[in-house]
Amino acid sequence: MSGWSPVLRVTQRDLLAQLRSRSFLVQTLLLPMILTFIIGNALGGSQSPAPSPVVMVGTENRVTKALADVLMTRQLASIIYATKAAGQQMLTAGKAIVLIEFPVDPERTLLRGREFPILVMLDSASFFRGTVIQSIVQGFAQQLQTTRATLLGAVRALKPATAQELAALLPTVQQKVQSDFEARAPQITATQITGRQAGFFTYYAIAFGVMFTLLSATHGAGSLVEEFERGTIARLLSAPLTPAGLLIGKFLALWAMATFQLGSFVLLSSLFYGVRWGEPLGVLATVLATAAAAAGFGGIIIGLATSFEQVNVLGLIFVLVMSLLGGSMYPVDALPGIAQQLSRLTYNRWSIEAFQLLSSGVGSLVIALDVAVLMGMAVAGLGIGAWSLSKRLAS
Amino acid sequence: MLVVTELHKKYGSFVAVDSVSFRINDGEVYGLLGPNGAGKSSTIKVLSCLTKPDGGHVQIDGLDIVAQQAQVKTRIGIVPQDIALYDDFSAKENLLFFGRLYGMHGADLRKRADELLEAVGLLERGKDHVGSFSGGMKRRINIAAGLMHRPKMVYLDEPTVGIDPQSRRLILDLVKRLNTEGLTVLFTTHYMEEAEELCHRIGIIDFGKIIAEGTIPELRAVAGEVSPIEIELRDVPTPQQLEALGPIVESLTVDGSRLSLLCRDSKTALPAILQSLAQTGARVHHLEMDEPDLETVFLKLTGRRLRD
Numbered sequence: 001m002s003g004w005s006p007v008l009r010v011t012q013r014d015l016l017a018q019l020r021s022r023s024f025l026v027q028t029l030l031l032p033m034i035l036t037f038i039i040g041n042a043l044g045g046s047q048s049p050a051p052s053p054v055v056m057v058g059t060e061n062r063v064t065k066a067l068a069d070v071l072m073t074r075q076l077a078s079i080i081y082a083t084k085a086a087g088q089q090m091l092t093a094g095k096a097i098v099l100i101e102f103p104v105d106p107e108r109t110l111l112r113g114r115e116f117p118i119l120v121m122l123d124s125a126s127f128f129r130g131t132v133i134q135s136i137v138q139g140f141a142q143q144l145q146t147t148r149a150t151l152l153g154a155v156r157a158l159k160p161a162t163a164q165e166l167a168a169l170l171p172t173v174q175q176k177v178q179s180d181f182e183a184r185a186p187q188i189t190a191t192q193i194t195g196r197q198a199g200f201f202t203y204y205a206i207a208f209g210v211m212f213t214l215l216s217a218t219h220g221a222g223s224l225v226e227e228f229e230r231g232t233i234a235r236l237l238s239a240p241l242t243p244a245g246l247l248i249g250k251f252l253a254l255w256a257m258a259t260f261q262l263g264s265f266v267l268l269s270s271l272f273y274g275v276r277w278g279e280p281l282g283v284l285a286t287v288l289a290t291a292a293a294a295a296g297f298g299g300i301i302i303g304l305a306t307s308f309e310q311v312n313v314l315g316l317i318f319v320l321v322m323s324l325l326g327g328s329m330y331p332v333d334a335l336p337g338i339a340q341q342l343s344r345l346t347y348n349r350w351s352i353e354a355f356q357l358l359s360s361g362v363g364s365l366v367i368a369l370d371v372a373v374l375m376g377m378a379v380a381g382l383g384i385g386a387w388s389l390s391k392r393l394a395s
Numbered sequence: 396m397l398v399v400t401e402l403h404k405k406y407g408s409f410v411a412v413d414s415v416s417f418r419i420n421d422g423e424v425y426g427l428l429g430p431n432g433a434g435k436s437s438t439i440k441v442l443s444c445l446t447k448p449d450g451g452h453v454q455i456d457g458l459d460i461v462a463q464q465a466q467v468k469t470r471i472g473i474v475p476q477d478i479a480l481y482d483d484f485s486a487k488e489n490l491l492f493f494g495r496l497y498g499m500h501g502a503d504l505r506k507r508a509d510e511l512l513e514a515v516g517l518l519e520r521g522k523d524h525v526g527s528f529s530g531g532m533k534r535r536i537n538i539a540a541g542l543m544h545r546p547k548m549v550y551l552d553e554p555t556v557g558i559d560p561q562s563r564r565l566i567l568d569l570v571k572r573l574n575t576e577g578l579t580v581l582f583t584t585h586y587m588e589e590a591e592e593l594c595h596r597i598g599i600i601d602f603g604k605i606i607a608e609g610t611i612p613e614l615r616a617v618a619g620e621v622s623p624i625e626i627e628l629r630d631v632p633t634p635q636q637l638e639a640l641g642p643i644v645e646s647l648t649v650d651g652s653r654l655s656l657l658c659r660d661s662k663t664a665l666p667a668i669l670q671s672l673a674q675t676g677a678r679v680h681h682l683e684m685d686e687p688d689l690e691t692v693f694l695k696l697t698g699r700r701l702r703d
Contacts, residue, residue, distance in 0.1 A: 009496050013481070017484075230481070234479060236496070238443040239468060239497055
């Protein structure tokens with residue numbers, strides 16, 4: 001390469017041409033914002049979802065109230081007491097997402113040591129939230145079982161001779177067991193959650209931001225085809241610019257545009273939708289690495305495609321396959337095992353993982369591997385592109 | 396300025412340039428003449444550093460085109476046959492961009508762009524997008540773009556194809572003016588009259604080989620005493636009937652009702668030709684005799700017309 005000046009001139013020209021394009025703002029900023037809003041709300045609601053309506057069959061008693069307290073304290077549910085038939089109707093009408101039915105007199109049933117069936121019905125349209133409530137009900141049932149076993153064990157140990165003795169014993173034992181439970185309750189220390197599962201809205205904001213960055217980069221890769229079709233390629237390469245220099249110039253333009261696009265999306269989604277992207281330095285590193293990897297895939301297309309049709313087809317293949325496998329359309333954790341393994345080859349997987357980690361509150365160092373893999377993809381893409389282009393120009 | 400020695404270029408098994416040698420002196424306008432597919436564009440591609448030669452050597456201003464490519468590139472300017480400009484940029488933005496590619500900047504860059512816009516008669520339209528220009532205006536900016544970095548030598552590849560007479564005149568005058576200012580020019584064209592008007596020397600290329608080279612008088616001498624005769628006929632004779640002309644003419648090509656003949660002594664041969672045609676029943680509609688030109692030379696050397 002004969003110096004960086006002509007390389008940077010190519011970058012400058014491509015950037016100017018992109019910024020003058022009328023479709024640029026629509027494709028790079030508006031479309032991802034709109035899609036994130038639609039899909040994010042459709043799948044998961046906003047960042048602070050309202051409590052979901054849950055039907056308790058029958059009337060309030062000590063057992064149902066205890067469960068209701070748990071669900072309402074966590075802001076997961078608002079409780080409606082109704083008959084079973086009315087509850088089922090509410091489920092089918094979408095007015096409730098879960099129905100819970102305990103035995104008619106749950107306290108008495110417990111103390112008598114009888115069967116204790118609990119029925120949980122879920123609205124399949126709210127499967128994810130319903131599953132969370134179901135798991136809380138299961139935990140609650142286990143707690144009831146432990147309390148019952150302890151209480152009955154204590155009563156049996158005292159061996160009351162008559163029903164009157166039993167009736168006299170029960171309140172005392174119950175009170176003692178309860179006070180003992182409270183005195184020796186397990187100590188739970190709450191710490192900051194560092195899990196990867198951000199809310200659905202945040203997840204799809206990340207997933208779409210990453211996918212649209214790749215879409216724009218692959219679309220922008222058509223700029224070299226334009227040089228060939230216009231005939232300007234001869235002018236460029238007869239200037240002090242090598243094919244590798246030309247490719248680097250175009251790669252830098254794609255990188256800059258992708259950084260601008262993803263950076264703006266991060267800013268806008270955080271301002272308008274309240275998406276929490278996480279620690280700024282880590283987000284900046286991930287934005288740069290994601291944009292570089294997207295530009296790298298653009299570089300491969302630049303090197304391979306000889307027509308706009310090929311740019312579109314290759315771009316579509318890259319975007320669809322990587323977005324499907326890499327988590328931009330469906331969370332990777334929900335994919336079959338082999339697909340999860342293959343997802344490691346996609347740019348979306350590493351980028352989404354890094355953004356999710358940052359969004360869940362971890363520090364920047366944790367995403368070092370993700371950023372390194374993305375930068376590796378960028379370098380590999382640029383290398384493949386340069387090799388293909390040099391080969392094509394030599395023939 | 397330019398020395399091409401035994402240049403060889405092939406694509407797969409197809410030999411595009413076959414041991415071509417020629418030289419262009421400082422301040423000279425050299426014409427490379429030949430039909431489509433003769434090897435002109437392949438030769439220019441090598442000379443423009445767009446592809447490496449498979450054999451032979453090329454030196455520009457004493458620099459080897461392969462080993463010292465970076466220095467060579469700053470000395471040459473290219474004007475491709477197709478318009479090679481950015482439609483979404485203005486005329487001036489195009490010139491500034493191509494100038495910057497060669498490291499030009501600042502006041503010098505802008506001054507040079509204005510100079511060239513004025514030279515091609517488009518200073519007033521400098522801020523307009525090239526996409527809104529006519530074919531002739533685009534051709535003029537196309538030439539200006541190749542001259543931005545003040546090259547010592549410029550390759551003009553068919554620069555007047557498909558444009559209006561006014562733009563053609565302007566381009567030919569511009570080339571002449573630049574040449575008088577010291578610019579060396581390699582000029583390829585289909586138009587013989589342009590070559591004859593502009594070029595100090597001409598190389599005729601066919602099937603990848605230079606088949607004749609020299610000044611216009613030297614090339615006319617190659618044609619010898621032969622003169623071209625063009626005859627347009629009514630009731631065109633059959634090829635068998637035309638065979639009767641064989642002993643009288645040097646060469647004969649038929650294009651519909653039009654006969655192109657070369658004969659040694661046209662004044663003596665013409666009555667015999669007309670008599671022979673009359674015997675076939677053909678009627679002469681139009682007859683034209685001329686001095687031998689480059690077309691005649693090509694016809695004499697290859698038996699084909701340049702535009703075939």
